[in-house]
Amino acid sequence: MPIPERFLDELMARTDIVDLVSESVRLTKKGSSYWGCCPFHSEKTPSFHVVPDRQIYKCFGCGKGGGAINFVMELENLSFWDAVSVLAKRAGMTMPESFGGSPDAQKRREKMLELNRRAALAFHRWLYAPEGAHGLDYLRRRGLSPGTLTRFGLGFAPDTWDALIQEMAKQGYDKRDLLDAGLAVSNKDGRIYDRFRNRVIFPIIDVRGGVIGFGGRVMDDSTPKYLNSPDTPVYNKSRNIFALNIAKKSKAGRVILTEGYMDTIALHQAGFDNAVASLGTSLTEEHAQLLSRYFKDAILSYDGDGAGIAAAQRAIPILEKAGLKVRVLRVTGAKDPDEFIKTHGRDAFARLLDKSENQVDYRLAQLQSKFDLTDDAQKVAFLQEAAQLIAARPSAVEREIYGGHAAQMAGITSESMAQEVSRALRHRLRKEKKQQERRDLAPAAQLQPKARSLRYDNIRSARAEEGVLRLLLLDPALLSRMDDLEGQEFSSPLLGRAFDALRGQAQQGLSPNLASLAQIFTGEEMDHLAQVASQPESAANGPRALTDYISIIRGEGLRRSQEQGDDLLLAMQKKYQKSKAYMEEKP
Known part of the structure; x- marks a missing residue:
């Protein structure tokens, strides 16, 4: 129900x-x-x-x-x-x-979050028990303080097959619960055992403070180096970010992205509470969107090796597309931020952050490294690729500045580079113009729902039906002026169902609203209904507009009925004539 x-x-x-x-x-x-x-x-x-x-x-x-x-x-x-x-x-x-x-799904989520919370407590307790001595020693050797261990809830998974299964059984959870939460796995023979064994444990906490998953790291050279929770009803690695629950409260105004848990934790311990890491996967658009809710600027602090450079190159456009201003940190004299801070101190790293490189200059430098600029052919290839990169910048000032940087790299004049950038920009604009022209040539298509399954058979009637919905949302009192209009008269089944649902709300004395329709409409349908409701409509001339809309709906309905038989046509004509007379009598 x-x-x-x-x-x-x-x-x-x-x-x-x-x-x-x-x-x-x-x-x-x-x-x-x-x-x-x-x-x-x-x-x-x-x-x-x-x-x-x-x-x-x-x-x-x-x-x-x-x-x-x-x-x-x-x-x-x-x-x-x-x-x-x-x-x-x-x-x-x-x-x-x-x-x-459907409370079962919610109860399942709540049960899983509580199980994860209790598992995190067990892992943390084991870190300080005899079976966790190896893990505690490893974390201390990495320089983590007791306060940091507690702040991040770090723990240890004992080197046994079923330590967590046994511990959670004492608290009322069975093996199936642990399998659902990704805390246990089953082999081909059906044997169920702990997923995390003999590993340092990093609880993954969402922005609401719930423990949603775990990461486990080995303390030697065995593989896999990191083992992470699988996706579950409460955890999705592409939609969550490690330490964002802490970083979102930072006053720094910018976020530092690192490659892993340890780098992030080390930065927090040094006082940089705005550090985060993605969870065992490359940065995704979902990650970038999540970060953009809390920060305007991002600094990439990835390793300087090939993998780190490739990761930064992938991350830059994703972050920029989400609206973040991106800079890239180059750590010199150390392999990573943790080592740099231990060697040179926190203040030196803060200065390094302030001098982090603009992402365009970083990408130009990486592009330059691909070419031998002493060779004329390669120099031309470099400048052409650089022009494409610079032409994508939104402002003329940026294009001039970075064009000058590229010119200096290649040893040519700024004027020559400006011409190359202008050529690339013209090509880009021509391509965008053609795409827009193709869209403009099909104006009727702009009036159609995006989803093909919801396409209108009669656009004129559907536009009037949309107007009726908007007026009902704006002024429920207009319901009394709608004659006996019913959703079955609409040419669009979706709009007709929506009208009946909103009319039902109003007839119950409730406020017609789209929000509650999510209970009976799909996400695709709600997307379109929101599009309809967001269009301009004035309640000031509502009665007149409503008369016109209903006239169109019933007029178009008469035309449709001609294909469905004389009896239906006669019924539609009578209803249309009655409606027209009723509307004319209204003040």
Whole structure:
């Protein structure tokens, strides 16, 4: 049984979507609405629109949209029931569990988080027990203080097959629970044993403070060097970042990205509380979006070897696309930041951070290293690639400055390089113009839903149907002027279902809102309904507009009915004539 409409109505009344979204996205007010960079895809120019009076959001870049419930569902990768539970807790409301829905998924998540928390406590306790002496000695040799060990909850997994299984069994968890949480594995013979054994353990904590997974490191040269939790209902390595739960509170204003747990922890111990690391995977767009919610600037502090350089080259465009200003740290005189700090001190590393290299200069230097600039052919190839890189910069000032840097590298004049950059820029703009022209040549396609499964058969009617939905959301009192309009009269099944649902809310004395429709519509459908609701509509001339919209809907309906038989046509004509007379009588 679904969650009661009245509960959802009260929840939405207590949830301001601007406040909710502002917890994750930096919003700027423009007129009566708010704009920011979308948290669901990478972008530099804000296309994420929040409309307070309709309590919806819509991204005009990736197409995501909906109400507060959809926002939490998308942001946290939760089911409808789980997202409502999160919002209810935020609003100080108690979930109506007796009404069913899908509480099993939420209970499973809560059980898994509690199991992870208890496992983290067990690992930490073992670190100081006789069986953890080897691990404690390793961490001390790496220079970590007792305070750091406690702050990060570091632990140790004993060198046995079932230490954690046995420990958690005492606390009421069976092997299946540990398998679900990724704390145990099963071999081909069906034997179940601990995933982490004889490893230093790093708890992975999300931004809400929940233990969602673990990383385990060997203390010798055996492989794999790091072993991480698999993806589970509470953990996804592409959507979480190590130490962000601490770094998000930093006053530094910028984030330092390292290659691993130990580098991050060492920086925190030295006082750089803005260090983080990705979790056993290359930096992803999801990582970048997550970081952009808390920081404007990023400094890449990767190793200077081939793998580190390649990782930095991949990370730079991803971070830039998410709206972060990127710099690259070059550590000289040490293999990594930890060694540099131990050798030269914290203040020296702070100065190194302040002198970190602009990412464009870094990429130019890496590009230069690929060519022999004493050879004319290779020099030309270098300058052509550099021109492509520089032409992508958004401002003329940047293009002039970095063009001058490239010219100096190759020993040519700034004027010659400027001409090469201009040529690359013209080519880029021509390509973008052609793409835009192709889009402009199909204006009708711009009116269609992005999802092919939701495409309109009758655009004229569908546009009027959209208008009816907007007016109902803006002014529920207009329901009394809608004659006996029903969703089955709509040409678009989606819009018709949405109309019936919103009308049902209004007839129950509730406020029609899109947010609660997430219970009965798919994410794809909600994206389009948010697009519809975000379009301009004035309630000032609502009655007149409503008359026009209904006239169009029923007029187009008459045309459709001609293909379906005389009886249906006659019924439609009568309804249309009755509606027209009714509308004309309205003041």
